[in-house]
Amino acid sequence: MATMEQPEQHPSSAAWVQWAILAVATTILAIAAGGRFLVGLVFDEMQQHFHMTHGGLGSVVSISVLMVGLGQPLVGWLVDRFSARVVAAGGLLLLGTGLIVVSQAGSGLGLVLGYGVLTGLGLATLTPTVMTPVVAAWFERRRTTALSIISAANPMGQSLVVPALALLVAATGWQDGYFLLGLLVAAVGAPLIFVLLREQRRIAPDLLRRGPALREAVDAGLPVLAVCGGYQLFGHRYVDHDGSVIPGIGVFDAETRHPGPVADRCIGDIVVETPFGEVVGFENHGGRTYLAPGQEPLGTVRLGRGNNAEDRTEGARRHNAIGTYLHGSVLPKNPALADALILAALRRRYGPSVELPPLDDAPERRAHEAALRTALARARRPA
Structure with a gap:
């Protein structure tokens, strides 16, 4: 690869x-x-x-x-x-x-x-x-x-x-x-x-110190949800518009570049088709993330900008680690994604035979469907 x-x-x-x-x-x-x-x-x-x-x-x-x-x-x-x-x-x-x-x-x-x-x-x-x-x-x-x-x-x-x-x-x-x-x-x-x-500079030094251990843990199946700036620094680097570089830890084979202060931020509702079903959230980021060939995205953008507003990819996956630009209470709005991360954590701790007993998640499903309807309805409104 x-x-x-x-x-x-x-x-x-x-x-x-x-x-x-x-x-x-x-x-x-x-x-x-x-x-x-x-x-x-x-x-x-x-x-x-x-x-x-x-x-x-x-x-x-x-x-x-x-x-x-x-x-x-x-x-x-x-x-x-x-x-x-x-x-x-x-x-x-x-x-x-x-x-x-x-x-x-x-x-x-x-x-x-x-x-x-x-x-x-x-x-x-x-x-x-x-x-x-x-x-x-x-x-x-x-x-x-x-x-x-x-x-x-x-x-x-x-x-x-x-x-x-x-x-x-x-x-x-x-x-x-x-x-x-x-x-x-x-x-x-x-x-x-x-x-x-810049927020990334605050966590970058500590994250770099923990980088080797985090990469090893991810390869061993550690569930991770890295959002926005965390997702960017789980790639190889963040390149600011002035050329300065904040190194990442390389969990994902990706790089983020900021196109400059005059470029539009990627802001708004976002809907992504993923292996966990349609995931809905809110994105707000200036950097554009580009995945290397072979790096699996979290999913394909149905509505919104995603990684870079160009290739319709959103986020990245490596084993049980997920990087994403979806803010907006991404786990409560998407119970299937939350269940997948919880199940991965339990199986890593107690073995692959662990299963989650079924729960009545009808309220969560209704909340997900309502968030999805709202996002799609906003997209249909005239500018």
């Missing part, structure tokens, strides 16, 4: 990545906290520039605060749907763009758009609600230390960032200061957070 070339694996520690992420997240939250006070430093200058009363300029500030508050539920939904990395990077772009718009605006309308709307929505994404779970996920040891550091971002922003911004504005003028800060946030902060917070 033709196989993909396996990358050299270096199970090095990810400690520097942990602390880099903590430093970047804390700095971003501190800048966001301090940035809320920036308008107060130049209130009189902005009032003169835009020919506004105190009440008028205060109303613009109120709009920004309102956008922060109204944006919170939307931010939570976006994090659940896309990831904290995407939302935080997008928020930094909004914040930076808003500051630049304010610096170039010549009317009150530009101020409302730049500071009231764009800056407000950007600040809504840069909160502990978004950043704290990301930092906590990277730290198993010293988690309390890490969380205490990121909790200090708000007072740090007020005590350190505000004076620094005051010096910047004093040296450059408020318009150039806003422009430079916006450029720094959008051009440096957004790409940095987008690169650092």
Whole structure:
């Protein structure tokens, strides 16, 4: 069987990545906290520039605060749907763009758009609600230390960032200061957070250390369900759009490549024809996975994108190990798949003669059929 070339694996520690992420997240939250006070430093200058009363300029500030508050539920939904990395990077772009718009605006309308709307929505994404779970996920040891550091971002922003911004504005003028800060946030902060917070990097070093044992266990019949990022790292490698490589453990003869930030994500309902019957779920991934010749997929896509939106394959199988892009409570929605994994685990532990006694799984079957009908009905709706 033709196989993909396996990358050299270096199970090095990810400690520097942990602390880099903590430093970047804390700095971003501190800048966001301090940035809320920036308008107060130049209130009189902005009032003169835009020919506004105190009440008028205060109303613009109120709009920004309102956008922060109204944006919170939307931010939570976006994090659940896309990831904290995407939302935080997008928020930094909004914040930076808003500051630049304010610096170039010549009317009150530009101020409302730049500071009231764009800056407000950007600040809504840069909160502990978004950043704290990301930092906590990277730290198993010293988690309390890490969380205490990121909790200090708000007072740090007020005590350190505000004076620094005051010096910047004093040296450059408020318009150039806003422009430079916006450029720094959008051009440096957004790409940095987008690169650092990639979820696969968090588990890759530990997974590499366990790779030989996992491959041996899979060959001995260990049941595995690897979903999305886990599935990608059970292949040989994940190649990001910038060419950087995150090595995988090679359980599946596959490689994942990210086509770039302008490419569409594979998002939506998905139905796959598999040896376990039709499997239904929800996919949400940017990477495209390509199986080597001879690598068995989990199944054939009936609805959705699957591995790469090209060859109609979805997932991969090796013995009792299954890799898939199906999120959306894939086991509760697909009782036949869940039963197969449970039976494989029991037979590996107690011998091949084990059989599962029949159960009344009518509710599970109805749930599966309902999920399938819903997915197919959505696909038939006009765009």
